[in-house]
Amino acid sequence: AQTVTQSQPEMSVQEAETVTLSCTYDTSESDYYLFWYKQPPSRQMILVIRQEAYKQQNATENRFSVNFQKAAKSFSLKISDSQLGDAAMYFCAYFNTGNQFYFGTGTSLTVIP
Amino acid sequence: GAVVSQHPSRVICKSGTSVKIECRSLDFQATTMFWYRQFPKKSLMLMATSNEGSKATYEQGVEKDKFLINHASLTLSTLTVTSAHPEDSSFYICSADGRVTEAFFGQGTRLTVV
Numbered sequence: 001a002q003t004v005t006q007s008q009p010e011m012s013v014q015e016a017e018t019v020t021l022s023c024t025y026d027t028s029e030s031d032y033y034l035f036w037y038k039q040p041p042s043r044q045m046i047l048v049i050r051q052e053a054y055k056q057q058n059a060t061e062n063r064f065s066v067n068f069q070k071a072a073k074s075f076s077l078k079i080s081d082s083q084l085g086d087a088a089m090y091f092c093a094y095f096n097t098g099n100q101f102y103f104g105t106g107t108s109l110t111v112i113p
Numbered sequence: 114g115a116v117v118s119q120h121p122s123r124v125i126c127k128s129g130t131s132v133k134i135e136c137r138s139l140d141f142q143a144t145t146m147f148w149y150r151q152f153p154k155k156s157l158m159l160m161a162t163s164n165e166g167s168k169a170t171y172e173q174g175v176e177k178d179k180f181l182i183n184h185a186s187l188t189l190s191t192l193t194v195t196s197a198h199p200e201d202s203s204f205y206i207c208s209a210d211g212r213v214t215e216a217f218f219g220q221g222t223r224l225t226v227v
Contacts, residue, residue, distance in 0.1 A: 037218075043204060045157075045218035091156060101147070101208075101216060105156045 002027045004094050006104035013082045014112050020067075021077045021107045023092030033095040034068065034075045039106075040088040048090070051075065079109075087111045115141045117209050119219025126197055126226055134192045134222045136207030142187035143209035147216065148180075151204040160205075163190045197226040 003026045013019035025034070036048040051059045051068050058066050063083075067076045079086055092104040116139040126132045136146055144165050149157040161182050162170045169182035179201075181193040190209075194201055202225050208216040 035215075043151075043206075043221045045206065045208070047215065050215065089154075095216075100159065100162065101157075102159075103156045106154075108154070 002029075002094050002096060002102045004092055004102050004104040006090075006092055006107050008107045009105070010108045010110070012110040012112055013079070015082055015084060017082055018078060018080045019082055019109065021079075021090050021092075021109070023075045023077070023104055025073050025075065025092075025094050025102075027073065027094065027096070029096055031097055034066075035093040035095065035101075036064070036066070036075075036077045037091045037093055037103075038086075038088045039091065040085075045091075049077065082111050084111050084113065115139075115209075115217045117143075117207065117217045117219045119207050119222055121222060122220055123223045124225070126224070128198055128226055129196055131193055131195045132197055132224060134194075134205055134207075134224075136190045136192070136209065136219050138188045138209045138217070141209075143190075144187060145210045146184060146190040147208045148182060148190075148192050149206045149208070151206060151221075153204075157206060160192075194224065197224070199226045202226045 005024045032053045034051045038046045038048050049059050049061045049064050063080045065078045089106045089108050091106050094102045118137045120135045146163040148160045151157050160175045163182045163184040165184045165187050171177045184190040206221045207219040
């Protein structure tokens, strides 16, 4: 079974600064997708960014970007110009051809004013 | 983006009773829906995969007789917690595949069994 590891249970960042959340995964498949989801206190899961494994170019969405290293099976999320609204739990997720999501254990991000 | 509505958002029930949670895709058809359980400050644990018109596929360790899943239409899946006990208290989240490789999540249901 695929595993997704987030080694940082908690992270903090000063408002307007940049923070990077790390994620590694284990798979023998070559075709898959990776996601970062955000879960604010409301508990609603919100898609932050998605990366297709067959694409070499790193995905970006406004202030959010990823560093996808396929050989190293690493998928980190960079949040630039951090805002107070970015405070949340962040989950890294792996999606395979078997139509299943596997989630990491999450990183709780605190944004310091 | 696509909307998935989960109802109720909170429910309190007595031990021994059953509780039904609904998950609806409001503006798209979902042949597959997923049910997750999330413990406080923990990740989402996949409980089962619900496929329209067929039996759900349960993850190892999940009691299918306790957590009944029905996916009778392309827009509705239900999770029924039967004979609930306090240890079933948790946050339950559904998701639906709106399109290939992206899941849309419901708002979640906080179940408290007293």
